[in-house]
Amino acid sequence: MDMKITVLKGDGIGPEIVDEAIKVLKVVCECENINLTLDEQPIGGVAIDKTGDPLPQETIDSCKSSDAVLLGAVGGPKWDALPTDKRPEKGLLRIRSELGLFANLRPARIFPELCSNSPLKDSIVQSGVDLLVVRELTGGIYFGKKGSEQINGEQSSYDEMRYSEHEIERIARAAFDAAAKRHRKVTCVDKANVLETSQLFRSVVARIGAKEYPDIELSNLYVDNASMQLVNNPGQFDVIVTGNLFGDILSDEAAMLTGSIGMLPSASLGGSGFGLYEPIHGSAPDIAGKGIANPLATILSVAMMLKHTFQMTMHAKVIEAAVEESLSVLRTPDLMPAEEEPAHSLGGYITEVFGTRTGLETATTGELGDFVANEVRRALEK
Ligand SMILES: NC(=O)c1ccc[n+]([C@@H]2O[C@H](COP(=O)([O-])OP(=O)(O)OC[C@H]3O[C@@H](n4cnc5c(N)ncnc54)[C@H](O)[C@@H]3O)[C@@H](O)[C@H]2O)c1
Numbered sequence: 110m111d112m113k114i115t116v117l118k119g120d121g122i123g124p125e126i127v128d129e130a131i132k133v134l135k136v137v138c139e140c141e142n143i144n145l146t147l148d149e150q151p152i153g154g155v156a157i158d159k160t161g162d163p164l165p166q167e168t169i170d171s172c173k174s175s176d177a178v179l180l181g182a183v184g185g186p187k188w189d190a191l192p193t194d195k196r197p198e199k200g201l202l203r204i205r206s207e208l209g210l211f212a213n214l215r216p217a218r219i220f221p222e223l224c225s226n227s228p229l230k231d232s233i234v235q236s237g238v239d240l241l242v243v244r245e246l247t248g249g250i251y252f253g254k255k256g257s258e259q260i261n262g263e264q265s266s267y268d269e270m271r272y273s274e275h276e277i278e279r280i281a282r283a284a285f286d287a288a289a290k291r292h293r294k295v296t297c298v299d300k301a302n303v304l305e306t307s308q309l310f311r312s313v314v315a316r317i318g319a320k321e322y323p324d325i326e327l328s329n330l331y332v333d334n335a336s337m338q339l340v341n342n343p344g345q346f347d348v349i350v351t352g353n354l355f356g357d358i359l360s361d362e363a364a365m366l367t368g369s370i371g372m373l374p375s376a377s378l379g380g381s382g383f384g385l386y387e388p389i390h391g392s393a394p395d396i397a398g399k400g401i402a403n404p405l406a407t408i409l410s411v412a413m414m415l416k417h418t419f420q421m422t423m424h425a426k427v428i429e430a431a432v433e434e435s436l437s438v439l440r441t442p443d444l445m446p447a448e449e450e451p452a453h454s455l456g457g458y459i460t461e462v463f464g465t466r467t468g469l470e471t472a473t474t475g476e477l478g479d480f481v482a483n484e485v486r487r488a489l490e491k
Pocket residue numbers: 122126181182183184185186198201370371387388389390391392393394395396401402403404406443
């Protein structure tokens with residue numbers, strides 16, 4: 110079997126985390142005799158520096174001739190002053206649109222090992238968090254007409270939010286199909302009490318649900334309520350279907366429930382087997398180059414790639430299990446238990462007992478990647 114992957118490392122921690130994910134992918138390919146071809150191309154800030162364009166045509170062409178794309182992250186302070194259309198983030202939006210990747214799946218589940226890392230109380234976490242945000246990715250306010258003009262002597266800016274029926278129908282089907290393989294519950298999140306686009310979104314999702322998926326339970330929530338419910342009772346959710354902007358915001362919130370934004374992978378799909386896989390977090394300029402970024406979201410994105418593009422579900426599960434295994438042994442700093450302020454008289458005792466009790470070691474990005482890759486090799490060579 111041949112596998113051609115376009116690799117878009119991007120900016121900030123992008124190259125660091127993608128390198129670890131590739132280590133894991135290479136192990137899978139070695140163990141299964143898959144002929145892996147990696148084509149690295151620039152996107153985002155590095156592409157601007159190299160070519161003046163955040164998404165060079167060569168990058169698009171490479172993606173189009175690949176089976177799948179693995180992406181790190183784009184953006185950073187160096188390019189923040191550029192006009193919206195020339196920014197690194199525009200490269201990411203354009204590649205999603207060019208490749209027709211309208212359905213963005215962002216699964217958030219708490220690994221049992223990370224229950225105490227969640228900012229939520231134990232009683233809430235233990236009720237179970239295992240949800241999937243299905244975010245519409247190529248429409249809405251991100252892609253509407255935008256501009257700035259002088260009106261009455263002051264600057265005025267606008268971003269148009271528009272959704273058409275066919276865009277909502279296909280994201281609704283993606284959400285119902287996903288729910289059919291999970292717990293058969295879809296929550297449509299919108300702002301239908303205020304926005305025309307949300308009223309259409311809600312009614313089209315309801316129509317598709319009633320007609321094509323009568324066995325799947327559908328409910329509705331306004332986005333403000335949904336963001337509150339996510340921290341108050343996240344266990345109620347199975348699949349959340351929502352528009353581009355609300356999905357962006359809710360998925361960062363959902364990510365943090367799992368202990369770190371560095372844990373959430375994503376798959377961007379367009380209805381065929383082709384997909385773009387990336388962590389949901391950004392380029393984390395504050396920690397870039399330090400070797401401390403958590404690579405697990407990117408490694409889990411490779412698992413999603415194997416499952417969705419290559420139907421290698423068993424291998425995806427092996428990677429997920431290796432990631433879970435790593436959590437009991439070594440972690441990047443974002444997932445280390447918060448340092449306790451020891452009482453003076455008990456300081457040494459607490460450190461000693463706490464250290465041995467958790468048995469956890471702080472790892473660099475590379476050490477964690479090595480650990481997961483070795484676990485995957487061990488499992489596949491059994
Ligand atoms: N998909 C993408 O490429 C993407 C997504 C979000 C933001 N961005 C861009 O990234 C840049 C920074 O944005 P931001 O700071 O708002 O969001 P961010 O997600 O990059 O970082 C938010 C916080 O989370 C931490 N963090 C993120 N990923 C981590 C990881 N893997 N391990 C440990 N800690 C991690 C960061 O250190 C930071 O404190 C901006 O230019 C933004 O536009 C890109």
